[in-house]
Amino acid sequence: EDKVVQSPLSLVVHEGDTVTLNCSYEVTNFRSLLWYKQEKKAPTFLFMLTSSGIEKKSGRLSSILDKKELFSILNITATQTGDSAVYLCAARHYGGSQGNLIFGKGTKLSVKP
Amino acid sequence: DTAVSQTPKYLVTQMGNDKSIKCEQNLGHDTMYWYKQDSKKFLKIMFSYNNKELIINETVPNRFSPKSPDKAHLNLHINSLELGDSAVYFCASSQDSISYEQYFGPGTRLTVT
Numbered sequence: 516e517d518k519v520v521q522s523p524l525s526l527v528v529h530e531g532d533t534v535t536l537n538c539s540y541e542v543t544n545f546r547s548l549l550w551y552k553q554e555k556k557a558p559t560f561l562f563m564l565t566s567s568g569i570e571k572k573s574g575r576l577s578s579i580l581d582k583k584e585l586f587s588i589l590n591i592t593a594t595q596t597g598d599s600a601v602y603l604c605a606a607r608h609y610g611g612s613q614g615n616l617i618f619g620k621g622t623k624l625s626v627k628p
Numbered sequence: 629d630t631a632v633s634q635t636p637k638y639l640v641t642q643m644g645n646d647k648s649i650k651c652e653q654n655l656g657h658d659t660m661y662w663y664k665q666d667s668k669k670f671l672k673i674m675f676s677y678n679n680k681e682l683i684i685n686e687t688v689p690n691r692f693s694p695k696s697p698d699k700a701h702l703n704l705h706i707n708s709l710e711l712g713d714s715a716v717y718f719c720a721s722s723q724d725s726i727s728y729e730q731y732f733g734p735g736t737r738l739t740v741t
Contacts, residue, residue: 557632557718557732558671601669616730618671 521619538604539586551603632733651719660702663718678725
């Protein structure tokens with residue numbers, strides 16, 4: 516069965532810390548991996564990763580995919596209280612269910628002032 | 629100018645009732661989705677429509693019936709509500725069934741008592 520596993524499930528850090536969130540996947544016909552940030556409402560898109568070893572960067576956030584070891588990490592440097600959220604990882608696969616995203620359970624990040 | 633909107637935002641109802649949740653997107657997207665997020669924040673796809681046609685139908689009780697009158701709308705009707713249906717339901721849309729970036733609505737929190 517296809518699955519996406521995120522770790523840790525929750526994390527508490529202080530402002531200024533750097534955090535690394537992990538996502539491993541076992542997905543048949545894997546296509547790409549996506550990261551979302553979910554605050555109080557709906558998830559908002561962060562990154563989409565298709566190729567191994569190519570870092571995607573947006574401000575203090577960066578992410579990379581390892582298709583050999585089947586995992587991805589999301590790094591956040593110099594964390595701020597506004598980074599507090601649940602970070603969701605999702606895998607897409609080719610096949611009949613195009614567009615289907617298989618989500619992990621998320622990592623709840625709390626950034627303390 | 630909300631991109632993806634859902635109504636209602638909150639819905640409290642009793643077991644056995646029938647209820648509907650509406651979703652509309654003004655992005656001109658071809659594909660729309662319904663997700664269920666349970667109390668543990670696990671997000672799982674339920675249905676997807678592309679140009680009013682059903683393309684994803686995960687293992688969901690047949691009490692749940694999606695309806696897409698046009699490609700800008702995807703409604704979710706739920707018959708004979710059960711306690712386990714309590715969750716947040718998110719609607720999302722994407723440019724097409726291949727596009728990776730999905731835009732989520734604000735969610736509908738359904739509570740069945």
